[in-house]
Amino acid sequence: MEFLTDELLDRIHSRAATHDSTNTFPSDDLDDLRAAGYLSAFVPEQYGGAGLTLPEIAAEQTRLAKAAPATALGINMHQIIVGLGRHLVRHGNPRGEIILREATKGELFGFAISEPGNDLVLFGSITQATPDADGGYSFTGTKIFTSLAPAWTRILTFGRDDSDPDAPQSVFAILNREDGGFTIKDDWDTLGMRATQSNSTILEGAHAPESRILTRTDPGPSKDPVVFGIFSNFEILLGATYQGIGERAVEVAAEHVKTRRSVKNQTTYANDPDIRWRIAEAALAMNAVGPQIRELANDIEHGVDRGPLWMPQLSAAKNASAEATLRAVEQAIRACGGSSYYNSHELSRLYRDALAGLFQPSDQESLHGAWANVILGPIEK
Known part of the structure; x- marks a missing residue:
């Protein structure tokens, strides 16, 4: 199909x-x-x-x-x-x-999870989730990088319920756009990924009835199906998206150097050993990405249990894709020369779009921390 x-x-x-x-x-x-x-x-x-x-x-x-x-x-x-x-x-x-x-x-579903200054991301919110008498919640706080801001009709969000100070809960819900209770700021003026229009969303008591509450769970890394379901799909599909950017950069560079001629060598740059090495380096970087994503996606699809390694390995695959893409685009730009520095060149846009992968979870700091815990155990106090 x-x-x-x-x-x-x-x-x-x-x-x-x-x-x-x-x-x-x-x-x-x-x-x-x-x-x-x-x-x-x-x-x-x-x-x-x-x-x-x-x-x-x-x-x-x-x-x-x-x-x-x-x-x-x-x-x-x-x-x-x-x-x-x-x-x-x-x-x-x-x-x-x-x-x-x-x-x-x-x-159309949007995604309102990230918050300014909150490096817990999915594992703890600074948005207030206030319960009502019927099992529903109202959410008050600021969400950033909420893609599809002009068009979403439903949005996934979460907040923290502190009504029991000894047992705070993360509350995940689906909000309807028509129910209001939010303001979307016109603040998406960024280096790349501009068409996503991932504007900040101010939740101003936006309400979800009990029927649209997905789960209440302890903050932190969790086996809760909502937390793991978000995390696993996010990391795999994000990695797959950045994979496309890196692969496209290789294609653009290959097309470009077949027509770019060297005055010194009197031939196209496609025949220059150094240029060939750069484009091969870009292709090699991307060659390792697809197998990781496919293996993880297949295991999720078939219910394979990787135990405590699941989240670190999912984070690693997304990170590998984002970093390989940056490497591939950089090599492609080097191979194509100064013309790729102009905004009119597709590689200029691909480079700026690829940089967004630096900011989307899991970042390198949390990734390395998670793997250090896997290999070395927690830091001794």
């Missing part, structure tokens, strides 16, 4: 530079992806979707990112939440059906 046809990807690619330069949301891309059925492609067939597996949707995200990285990263957040819905249903939490059924009906 083909959703992202070559024709569709060419059309999306043709618009990417304009959305980047004008700092605008790709509403036209979203319309095309919705019409192609891509928003429900990851939904299981029994809920009205196409039933793509995690490895399959990851591969599609890589293809989409090669066409338009920012469009892919934005839609990635929707696919992560659909993946969470799949994970919840598989693990006996019927609230996952809310996500799956609404995605099939055309709802």
Whole structure:
């Protein structure tokens, strides 16, 4: 079943530079992806979707990112939440059906987890979650990097319930855009990934009834299906998206050096051993990324239990993809020379988009800390 046809990807690619330069949301891309059925492609067939597996949707995200990285990263957040819905249903939490059924009906899911200055990210919130008398919650706080800000109709968020000071809880919920209780700031003026329009969202008592509360769980790394479902889909699909950027950089560089001529050598740069080495180095960096992502995605899909290694290994795969992509784009730029320094060159945009991988969790500091704990045990006090 083909959703992202070559024709569709060419059309999306043709618009990417304009959305980047004008700092605008790709509403036209979203319309095309919705019409192609891509928003429900990851939904299981029994809920009205196409039933793509995690490895399959990851591969599609890589293809989409090669066409338009920012469009892919934005839609990635929707696919992560659909993946969470799949994970919840598989693990006996019927609230996952809310996500799956609404995605099939055309709802677009945003992702409001990150907070300014909070390096706990998914493992602890500084947003206040205030319970009501009926099991629902109101959320008050600031969320940053909320992709799809102009267009989402549903958003996943979480906050901290301190009503029992001895047992604080992380509360995860789905909010409806039409219910209000939030303000979206016009503050997305960034180096790259501009078309995602990941504006800050100010939650001002935004309310979720009990029926839309996904879980209440202890803060911190957790086996709770909601926490692990978000984490696993996020890291795999993020890695797959950055993979597309790195692979596209190799393609662009290869095309460029076949036409760029050397005055000194009187031949194209594709025949220069040093240039060939650089492009091969970029391709080698990316060659190691896909197998990691596919292996992890297959294990998630088939319910393999990696125990305490799961989260460190998921973080490692995302980090490997982001770092390899940066390396590949840099080598591609070096191979193509000064023309790639102009904003009109696709590599300029790919380089700026690739830098976003530095900021998305898990970052290198938390990754190395997690692996040090695995190998050496916790720091002795």
